[in-house]
Amino acid sequence: MVNMSNLIKLQRELSSKVVLKKMRDIPKLVAGFDLSFPSKGIALAVGVVLKYPELDLIEMKWITSKVDIPYIPGLLSFREGPAIKKVYAMLESVPDLLFFDGQGIAHPRKLGLAAHMALTFDKPSIGVAKSHLFGRYKMPSEKRGDFEYICNGNEKIGVVLRTKDGIKPLFVSPGSFVNLSDCVEYTLKTCNGYKLPEPTRLADFYSKKLKKEV
């Protein structure tokens, strides 16, 4: 049983702690996280760490965990957050930038999964979602690198970014401790010929692969 109003109240309090600013240093290590669900009520979380800008995989950890909260649009971090915290704790290396499958501040209360996790780990993060949740936008041109802003009124809260020619664009937004230009720059620089940034693409690959073996 979930008390939605309490979770929403918590999001409003936490979102005030989000800070948008340019990253001070170029990251040396970037991480990506993703989940799969082997069976109802069980989540399999994967965390990967890659060297930047080489994008060589240097570490991969995974864990299974019970999930109590169902998927509710706007409350994704409460469902996936617990499992992500467990894999994050298993990492031996210390990443400088985190990528998540979901929104950053392009969220009704400015606290999508990436924003929530950035505050939880006190680490810069970028939210890379495959579909839209919140904010108005126009479709960017078909060319890789082109983007349009996602807006909430006059505020720019993210970008719809084309990471591959003619392929459906990604909805990218800041978690915390990064700004919009960091999001565009690091998302494009970690996309190696594929639509998704390597961190989340590899985490997604392993979570689906392990799901079949567990």
Next chain:
DNA sequence: GCGACAG
């Protein structure tokens, strides 16, 4: 009331 709705 109606439409939208990350994974």
Next chain:
DNA sequence: ATCTTGTCGC
């Protein structure tokens, strides 16, 4: 996310 075969396009 997950359930699932073939199929259209570069």
